[in-house]
Amino acid sequence: MISSDMKLSIIIPFYNVEEWISDCLNSLIPINDELIEIILVNDGSTDNTRAIAETYRHLFFNFLIHDQANGGLSRGRNVGLKIAKGEYVYFIDSDDYLIPKEFIHFFNKASELQVDIAIGNGMHLIENRLEGILKKSKINKKIGLVDGPNFYLLTNSKNEFHIGVWSRVYKKSFLNKNLLEFLPGVIHEDEEWGPKVFSLAEKVVYLDNYFYVYRHRLGSITKNTKHKYMNPKSIFCFFEIINSLKCFLIEKTLSSKQKKVVLHSVHKCLMEILKREFYFKKNKIPDVKLTKDQENQLKILVREMDFTLFQRISIHRMILKIRLADLFN
Secondary structure (H helix, E strand, O other): OOOOOOOEEEEEEEOOOOOOHHHHHHOOHHHOOOOEEEEEEEEOOOOOHHHHHHHHHHHOOOEEEEEEOOOOHHHHHHHHHHHOOOOEEEEOOOOOEEOHHHHHHHHHHHHHHOOOEEEEEEEEEEOOEEEEEOOOOHHHHHHOOEOHHHHHHHHHHOOOOOOOHHHEEEEHHHHHHOOOOOOOOOOOOHHHHHHHHHHHOOOEEEEEEEEEEEEOOOOOOOOOHHHHHHOHHHHHHHHHHHHHHHHHHHHOOOOHHHHHHHHHHHHHHHHHHHHHHHHHHHOOOOOOOOOHHHHHHHHHHHHHOOOOHHHHHHHHHHHHHHHHHHHHO
16 A cells, blocks of 8 residues: 655656666666655557556556556646655656666655755666766756756756756645646647746755666657757647746746746747747748748737847847848748
8 A cells, every 4th residue: 555655756657668668667666665656647558558567567566557548748747746645756758767776865865855846967878878967067066955046047047957857856745836737738848847847946956866867769759850840849839838938927926036937938939939940941841830820929929028138139130040041042
C-alpha cells in the first residue's frame, strides 16, 4: 500500500516508446522507496509500451498506470499531477532516464531545503555516448537560495536558464495553491509552463547534480533538427502559448519583476515565430508561412505588450530581415 506520507511522485507520460521505456523505468528501480510513487500515464500507445510498463507494475507496488486516449504530453502530465500524492512532483520524458545516485542526492537536498522549485542538471546521450553537460552552470552555482523571478531573470541574462521540465522538482502544494498546470494541445509546452512557475515561486535553488540523461533520437516530438522550423504546428503552438501567457498576466496580480519574467517568455515565443517566418522566406518555402490573421496578431502584440527597448529592437530587426528576404527572393 502506498503511504499517505508520500515524499515524491514521479510522473511519466508515454506514447509508443517501446524501444526506450525500459531504460527509463530501470533507472528508477534503485531509487525505489515506499515513500516514492511512479505514475505512468499511457497516452493511448499502440505499440508494446503499455505491456512493458505493466511488467513493472506487477513487480513493484508503487508503479501505477493510468490509461487515457491520446491527448498529448501536457494532458498526460496534468493527469499525473491530479493523481500525485507526493510532497514533491517530478516529470521524466519516457525516452530519457536518470542517474539514480545523483538524483537521490539532488532530491534529498531539495526536500531538506523545502523549496518550491529545485533545479538540477543533465547530460546529452548521442548515439549511445554521453557528451558533456546540457547547460552551463557557472551563474547557477553562485545564486544560492532565491525567489523564482530573480533566478529566472539572472540565469536568462547569462544564457544559463534551461526551459526543460525534467531539470526540476516542484513542491506540489506550491503548484496546487497557484492552480498551475500544463497547456494542453501544444508542443513547446515547457515555454509556457516555465515562466508561470518561476514568476510565482518564492524559494528556488540550483543544486549541481547531473542526474538526467537526455536522449537524442530521430522522430521525437522536439528532439530532431527538422522539427524546429519545418513543423507547421510549431507556429500555431507559439501563438497559443503567447495567448495563454497574456491571460496569465491579466488574471494574476504580479509585481513588476514577475511581469518581466512573463514578458521575457512572450518575447522569446514571438521571436521564435519570426525566426520561422524568416526561414520560410529565405528558403522559398511557400506552403509553411504566417497567415494574414497571424501577421495581424503579431502587429497587435508588438504594439500592446510592455516590451523593453532592447526587445523591441530585436523584434524590428527580425521583421526587417524577413522583408529583405521576401524582397530578394
